[in-house]
Amino acid sequence: MTGELQPESGTTPHFAAVRHLARRRIEDEVIVLDLHRSRIYGMNPSAGAVLEALQRPQTVPQIAAQITPAGTAVSTVCGELERFVAELAALGLIARCPTVAEAEATAPAPAIAAAWTPPALLWQEEVARVTNQISPPQQIGNPACLP
Amino acid sequence: MKRAFAVDLALAGLPPFRLESDDSRWSEALLPRYGPFASAAPDAMPRAGAKRLRLRATSPPPELSAVARLLAEPVAVETLPSGWSLSTSWCRIAFDRRTGCGEIAGPLHRLAIDLALRHLLAEELTDGLLLHGALLAEGERAFLCAGPSGCGKSTLAGLLPEAALCDELAVARRAPGGGWRAWSLPFWHGRPGCGRLAAIHLLEHGPQAARRALAPREALRRLAPEVIWPAHDEGATGRALELLGALAAEVPVAVLAFRPEPEVWALIAAPATAGAAV
Numbered sequence: 001m002t003g004e005l006q007p008e009s010g011t012t013p014h015f016a017a018v019r020h021l022a023r024r025r026i027e028d029e030v031i032v033l034d035l036h037r038s039r040i041y042g043m044n045p046s047a048g049a050v051l052e053a054l055q056r057p058q059t060v061p062q063i064a065a066q067i068t069p070a071g072t073a074v075s076t077v078c079g080e081l082e083r084f085v086a087e088l089a090a091l092g093l094i095a096r097c098p099t100v101a102e103a104e105a106t107a108p109a110p111a112i113a114a115a116w117t118p119p120a121l122l123w124q125e126e127v128a129r130v131t132n133q134i135s136p137p138q139q140i141g142n143p144a145c146l147p
Numbered sequence: 148m149k150r151a152f153a154v155d156l157a158l159a160g161l162p163p164f165r166l167e168s169d170d171s172r173w174s175e176a177l178l179p180r181y182g183p184f185a186s187a188a189p190d191a192m193p194r195a196g197a198k199r200l201r202l203r204a205t206s207p208p209p210e211l212s213a214v215a216r217l218l219a220e221p222v223a224v225e226t227l228p229s230g231w232s233l234s235t236s237w238c239r240i241a242f243d244r245r246t247g248c249g250e251i252a253g254p255l256h257r258l259a260i261d262l263a264l265r266h267l268l269a270e271e272l273t274d275g276l277l278l279h280g281a282l283l284a285e286g287e288r289a290f291l292c293a294g295p296s297g298c299g300k301s302t303l304a305g306l307l308p309e310a311a312l313c314d315e316l317a318v319a320r321r322a323p324g325g326g327w328r329a330w331s332l333p334f335w336h337g338r339p340g341c342g343r344l345a346a347i348h349l350l351e352h353g354p355q356a357a358r359r360a361l362a363p364r365e366a367l368r369r370l371a372p373e374v375i376w377p378a379h380d381e382g383a384t385g386r387a388l389e390l391l392g393a394l395a396a397e398v399p400v401a402v403l404a405f406r407p408e409p410e411v412w413a414l415i416a417a418p419a420t421a422g423a424a425v
Contacts, residue, residue: 020381022381022384022385022387022388023385023388024385024388024389024392026367026388026389026392027363027364027392027396028364029364031367031371031388031392033371033376033384033388035376035378035384040371040372042364042367042368123368125368125371125372126372127371127372127374127376128279128372128373128374128375128376
């Protein structure tokens with residue numbers, strides 16, 4: 001459902017997570033693995049909630065409505081979300097969606113956040129894929145490893 | 148039918164990987180690397196879960212000077228209805244998950260077999276990870292020494308000949324009774340062995356030997372680049388991610404700075420505690 005198409009002029013852009021990501025909550029971080037780009041990311045739980053919301057196409061205001069906790073201004077969350085969504089899009093972890101109608105038809109049930117912390121990417125590393133040649137084969141004979 | 152070349156490879160405690168061909172020249176091409184892990188295959192079909200790879204030589208062995216260039220080529224990965232294929236200009240590997248059989252067509256050299264086995268291992272490890280590291284062992288305890296190319300894996304293995312089991316890739320699997328076990332692999336040089344995974348060391352060069360324990364979160368981050376991730380099976384990728392989280396939390400992980408001196412073994416083998424950053 002994700003795509004590279006631009007939204008029609010005058011509409012609020014919809015975004016969705018790209019489909020090939022692996023994502024797991026491990027301790028207090030959400031770890032996201034993107035093997036198409038050979039990157040792994042550590043994110044805070046708010047960022048994980050944004051990615052969870054973006055399993056279906058959503059606009060920034062729609063995401064904000066789901067994850068803004070009571071007592072926090074939605075406008076505050078929207079501003080921080082705009083920045084973070086742009087960061088995710090630049091990393092290729094989310095993409096703009098082609099149609100608004102599709103997004104509205106597939107919006108998920110709201111998620112509840114206990115407290116608001118701005119979503120943040122904490123770290124990233126390059127990873128290898130199984131098809132990569134990792135190290136050059138050693139030309140030396142290593143007697144330690146020969147029977 | 149009796150094959151001219153047929154061996155069963157015992158790797159990481161998994162069901163055997165059978166290599167077979169009607170061309171007897173494969174024996175000379177493969178046994179220098181895989182011999183210690185191989186046994187002559189019986190005529191009967193391998194046992195349940197075994198993988199069977201048919202080898203077909205499409206060209207003579209490459210010149211040694213050309214090997215690095217071949218290895219640097221990108222590999223095209225294609226997901227097939229019931230399996231996958233890997234293609235380069237010099238080889239094609241196709242594997243059918245449903246039947247457990249595949250074919251490797253390439254030069255009469257171990258290069259394509261290395262590639263196929265790495266791929267199969269990463270996919271087949273439902274309870275473990277394929278890791279970029281040398282494996283050393285003493286008694287029942289095994290120590291994975293991981294790190295990028297040039298960090299000293301082969302140097303360390305060469306310094307510690309009695310302990311070294313392999314110098315490039317190893318497997319860590321959850322043990323049925325708890326904890327983790329590590330297994331050596333025939334990359335680049337290896338002899339069969341396994342043991343309880345007592346610690347993981349992330350190697351780096353330093354002015355003197357020093358070990359710094361990592362908390363699980365930092366351990367996960369530092370280990371992630373050393374995992375050989377399954378390339379195109381999303382279920383396997385997610386599973387590997389979970390396993391990495393467990394490995395980082397359950398096995399002591401430390402950064403080990405070292406000079407190429409055998410005395411580093413004392414630090415490698417010193418007791419360590421999982422999740423204990425210092």
